[in-house]
Amino acid sequence: MASPAAVNCSGAARRILLLPTTTTQPATRSFPGRLSAVTSRPITTLPSTPRTKSKSTPKTQPPTTPPPQPLQTRRTYHSTTHPPPPSPFTQAETTLLTSALTSHIPTHGFTLPSLTLAARDLSLLDISPSFLGPSPVARLIHFHLYTTRTTLPSLASQHSDLLSGLSVSGKIELLTWLRLKQNEPIIQHWQQALAVMAQPSQVPVAVRELAMLADEIYYLAGDKSVDPSWYTKRAALSGIYAAAELFMTTDKSEGFQETRRFLRRRLQEAEELGGAVRSVGEWVGFTASAGVNVLRSKGVRI
Amino acid sequence: MASPRRLLRTARQLTSIKTPLLTSQFPRHVSTTPSPPSPSPPSPPLPPKNLKPLTESQREMLSSFLRVNQAGELAATLIYTAQTPPILAREPHLRPLMKHMYDQEADHLRVFNSLIAKHRVRPTALYPLWSVLATGLGWSTAVMGKEAAMACTEAVETEIGGHYNAQIRELLKMVSEWEAEGYDVGEEFTELISTLRRIRDEELEHLDHAVEHDAQKAEPHWLLTGVIRAGCRGAIWVSERV
Ligand SMILES: [Fe+2]
Ligand SMILES: [Fe+2]
Numbered sequence: 001m002a003s004p005a006a007v008n009c010s011g012a013a014r015r016i017l018l019l020p021t022t023t024t025q026p027a028t029r030s031f032p033g034r035l036s037a038v039t040s041r042p043i044t045t046l047p048s049t050p051r052t053k054s055k056s057t058p059k060t061q062p063p064t065t066p067p068p069q070p071l072q073t074r075r076t077y078h079s080t081t082h083p084p085p086p087s088p089f090t091q092a093e094t095t096l097l098t099s100a101l102t103s104h105i106p107t108h109g110f111t112l113p114s115l116t117l118a119a120r121d122l123s124l125l126d127i128s129p130s131f132l133g134p135s136p137v138a139r140l141i142h143f144h145l146y147t148t149r150t151t152l153p154s155l156a157s158q159h160s161d162l163l164s165g166l167s168v169s170g171k172i173e174l175l176t177w178l179r180l181k182q183n184e185p186i187i188q189h190w191q192q193a194l195a196v197m198a199q200p201s202q203v204p205v206a207v208r209e210l211a212m213l214a215d216e217i218y219y220l221a222g223d224k225s226v227d228p229s230w231y232t233k234r235a236a237l238s239g240i241y242a243a244a245e246l247f248m249t250t251d252k253s254e255g256f257q258e259t260r261r262f263l264r265r266r267l268q269e270a271e272e273l274g275g276a277v278r279s280v281g282e283w284v285g286f287t288a289s290a291g292v293n294v295l296r297s298k299g300v301r302i
Numbered sequence: 303m304a305s306p307r308r309l310l311r312t313a314r315q316l317t318s319i320k321t322p323l324l325t326s327q328f329p330r331h332v333s334t335t336p337s338p339p340s341p342s343p344p345s346p347p348l349p350p351k352n353l354k355p356l357t358e359s360q361r362e363m364l365s366s367f368l369r370v371n372q373a374g375e376l377a378a379t380l381i382y383t384a385q386t387p388p389i390l391a392r393e394p395h396l397r398p399l400m401k402h403m404y405d406q407e408a409d410h411l412r413v414f415n416s417l418i419a420k421h422r423v424r425p426t427a428l429y430p431l432w433s434v435l436a437t438g439l440g441w442s443t444a445v446m447g448k449e450a451a452m453a454c455t456e457a458v459e460t461e462i463g464g465h466y467n468a469q470i471r472e473l474l475k476m477v478s479e480w481e482a483e484g485y486d487v488g489e490e491f492t493e494l495i496s497t498l499r500r501i502r503d504e505e506l507e508h509l510d511h512a513v514e515h516d517a518q519k520a521e522p523h524w525l526l527t528g529v530i531r532a533g534c535r536g537a538i539w540v541s542e543r544v
Contacts, residue, residue, distance in 0.1 A: 077364035078422040081490045083355040215422065224419040226372065228429045 075215050089143060093132060095122060097143040101186075109189035110141050110196065138202045141193045145209040148182040149216055155182075156220045171221035173267055176241055177260055179213065180248055184256070191249040214238045236270040351486040360476060365423045366542040367469050372418055373426040373541040374462055375411040377436035381458065382407055384440030385451050393448050399511060403455075406504050413497060427544045432537070439530070449520035456517040457530035459509035465538055466502035470495060 087094065100118035108114040115136055132139040155178050156163060163171050183190055197206040214237040223233070243266060248259040356364070382404040390397055418425050426432065443454035473495050477487045520526055 075422065075424055076358070076361035077356065077368070079356055079361075079490060080420065081351075081488045082353045085355055085358065085361070219422055224416075226415045226418045226425040228425075228427075230425050231427065 075212060088146065093139070093143070096124065096132075097140055098147075100140060101144055101147070105140075105144075105189060106185050110137055110144075110186075110193045112137060115140060135196075135201065138196055138199070138205070141197055141202075142205050142209070144186070144193070145206075145213075148179060149209065149213050151182075152179055152213075152216055153220060155179075168221050168223055169267065169271060172217055172223075172237065173264060175217045175220055176237070176244070176263060176267075179217070179241070180244055180256070180259060180263070183245065183248060187249060190245070194246065194249075210238045210242060213241065217241075236273070240266040240270060351488050352484075353488050354480050354483070354485040363472060364421070367472075368414060368417050368421065368423045369426050370465075370538055370541040371469075372411070372414040373428070373432050374465070374538070375407060375414055376426075376429070377432050377537070378407040378458065378462070379404065379411050380433060380436035381440035381454065384437045385444040385454070388441065388444035389448055389451050396448070396515070399515075403508050403511065406508070410501050410504070413501070417494075426541050428540065432541075435533075435537070439533075443526070443530075447520070449516050449523075450526060452512040452515045452517035453520035453523055453526045454530055456509055456512035457527040458534055459505045459512065460527075461531050461534035461538070463502055463505045463509060466498055466505060470498050470502065473498070 089097065096115070096118055099121055100114045103121060104114035104117045108117065115132070130136065152175065156175060159174070159178065163174060166174060186193075196202060211234065214234040217237060218233060225233070240263065244259060244263045247262045248256055251259045253259075382400065386400045386404065389400060417423075439454060440451075444451045473491065477491055477495070480487055517523070517527075
């Protein structure tokens with residue numbers, strides 16, 4: 001029966017996702033401070049600049065109609081030959097968000113000022129972050145989640161020599177660790193970001209990204225199982241990843257070694273639990289046929 | 303007695319569907335009757351194909367196809383596994399037939415398991431439930447006798463054959479739209495369509511075997527097949543979604 005682990009882990013995932021809400025306080029506290037620090041600069045007017053004075057921008061949609069935010073990250077059929085589906089982020093969004101992520105987030109965090117600074121860098125003076133939809137900051141965080149997940153395959157091929165010698169569970173551990181390390185440049189802002197993504201309107205995106213990440217890691221690790229363990233494995237890894245990610249935001253150790261130890265312990269526990277869950281699942285699934293076979297072996301002619 | 307004619311009509315309907323699919327609509331790209339491999343010299347590397355990205359709804363459709371097929375073939379292997387001993391206890395001469403059908407089902411299941419892994423489709427969530435139901439269905443019909451077991455096979459394969467045909471039709475529609483828009487149709491889909499056709503034909507062969515082996519003599523045949531076919535439709539409906 002798959003449910004104990006699934007329930008457990010989604011419970012854990014939920015706890016992890018909701019836990020940081022307690023940190024909303026510092027997040028909101030620090031936010032106006034940063035905002036005023038930035039708004040005292042000449043770009044003060046940026047967000048409120050009238051949109052009529054339009055300079056040439058790569059943006060096609062008028063800022064008043066934010067792009068729909070489709071729930072695009074569903075795990076569906078993955079073609080091995082056809083071009084991949086388009087990114088959920090428009091070209092304009094990608095340009096702006098990439099600039100914000102690389103140049104300003106490490107200093108200013110996942111905040112509106114980071115976005116306005118990025119817009120200024122790109123001379124998109126008339127762009128208000130509102131073109132990113134109703135919650136630009138959440139869009140920025142989603143972009144971080146999306147890019148880190150989609151760059152994981154190239155990260156994995158950079159480490160292919162390390163990965164190739166490992167068992168599947170070793171690969172899972174290393175890939176998860178590589179993903180966690182992608183948070184390093186922004187780690188001091190990540191708790192705040194988790195708080196934003198724990199808001200009810202963002203939970204669907206956050207959970208879906210988490211599920212997609214777990215699926216990506218299992219895919220890259222070469223796991224081919226298509227039985228009920230498909231679910232328990234991904235649920236367990238999602239919970240472990242979310243816990244490790246939160247742990248890392250408080251980790252002061254050299255090279256985040258404490259986080260890595262934490263990750264290894266959790267994976268080890270899950271493997272032991274997974275074995276138990278799998279045997280229960282198999283027991284339920286095949287009791288009918290096993291029962292019939294046992295009776296047959298006892299000479300009952302059924 | 304539910305009329306044998308109705309049955310045969312069903313069988314014929316199913317088989318007649320495949321003929322136009324095989325021949326008229328898709329002369330070149332997706333023909334399943336592979337023209338004898340022309341002794342081609344080692345061909346130069348093909349130019350990159352012009353393949354259209356799959357839409358969200360196409361990917362959804364393909365996911366649900368592979369998922370329901372995996373569930374169906376899992377159920378089929380379990381039905382035959384459960385049926386075989388009770389049937390052979392009374393009709394030992396059916397051993398080669400039962401083994402032949404089981405081997406084909408096991409191959410179908412392998413095909414869909416590997417497609418699910420390759421295309422990163424979420425497998426069916428109700429694996430344990432299908433296991434229990436299929437084993438129960440196979441075993442209970444087999445203890446009712448050979449005729450009931452064959453009626454079970456007949457009912458299941460009728461639904462499954464029609465279901466594969468519906469999938470093939472959808473896929474043909476998809477690739478013909480690509481062709482109409484000037485895109486290429488790559489091997490990923492020509493192979494998928496021909497795999498589905500091969501499996502569909504084998505399911506219809508199972509149906510024929512069942513009818514040959516007195517499926518319609520089961521009493522009351524109409525109730526048995528009716529209930530099982532309704533059950534299959536329900537299971538397919540659920541598997542496409544869960
Ligand atoms: Fe089959
Ligand atoms: Fe079959």
